[in-house]
Amino acid sequence: NVILSDIRKPPDDVFYNGPFIYSDILDYKNLREIVVNNRITWLFHYSALLSAVGEANVPLARAVNITGLHNILDIAAEHSLRLFVPSTIGAFGPTSPRNPTPDLCIQRPRTIYGVSKVHAELMGEYYHYRYGLDFRCLRYPGIISADSQPGGGTTDYAVQIFHDAIKNGQFQCNLKSDTRLPMMYIDDCLKATLAVMEAPAASLSMRTYNISAMSFSPEELVQEVKKHIPELQVTYNVDAVRQAIADSWPMNFDDSNARRDWGWKHDFDLSELVTTMFNILGSDSRVAQIN
Ligand SMILES: NC(=O)c1ccc[n+]([C@@H]2O[C@H](COP(=O)([O-])OP(=O)(O)OC[C@H]3O[C@@H](n4cnc5c(N)ncnc54)[C@H](O)[C@@H]3O)[C@@H](O)[C@H]2O)c1
């Protein structure tokens, strides 16, 4: 049984497909009430400000990503919950090895987002060793999905291109054409998340794992998209903030520990990702046109 929550109004498909409640992670009493009243056992903590919006509002990012995490850790420890917190390629920085980036290496990110995620990784591991909290964490690549709009991150372009290509056959990319970043289709992301949560504790040699599926640059994505929409017109208008962030992030992720410990294996490569996105968004736009 799953309860979804947010501080934003849910879309129809979320609202009509199961319980949805308002929950602000900065409200500790309310979190406790939800956990107690619903006898919650596992908590997936997704609330955060992403990299680009975090740089635009550091105080809010600090509150949500750091104070919010503290609330979640305390609630989870107090009620013996199994806790999942996503980390990110953004938890690495310019002094980390970038191609490939292993699980254990120097982590000196230069964004509030990255700093908050390194903090989450370390605090979760500390609570695990200090209080026995069952903390599990995956470092996600840029996640690409058809059912939500990009949330203000550096990898947003790789979602936006599909919407713009279908809507008007034009796309303006805010990263340089050769900026290579690790990416993943949402189904693989969810598969990995459930797998690490269900893995026997004895199989986990670490509490925080890199996961990887593919890595591409805007120009490589454009070539693949053009196989479906050959007339697509692409221009580049580089956003300096996002470009600086992307240039400090991993180009390829080494996820060999996840593959060895709990059998992680991705299903979607670039070509399958693009075909799937067009299948979903294409049928959505045909339904919208009919309506
Ligand atoms: N999308 C990606 O590419 C990606 C990659 C790596 C890691 N992650 C991680 O996955 C998580 C979700 O990312 P996303 O892309 O869905 O981001 P998103 O911005 O789309 O969603 C974040 C959600 O947090 C909610 N939120 C903000 N403040 C809140 C508060 N005080 N209380 C409760 N909810 C609050 C927002 O309303 C929003 O719905 C984040 O932790 C992010 O770091 C995402």
Ligand SMILES: C[C@@H](O)[C@H](N)C(=O)O
């Ligand atoms: C990579 C990830 O953490 C997020 N999509 C961002 O760009 O901020």
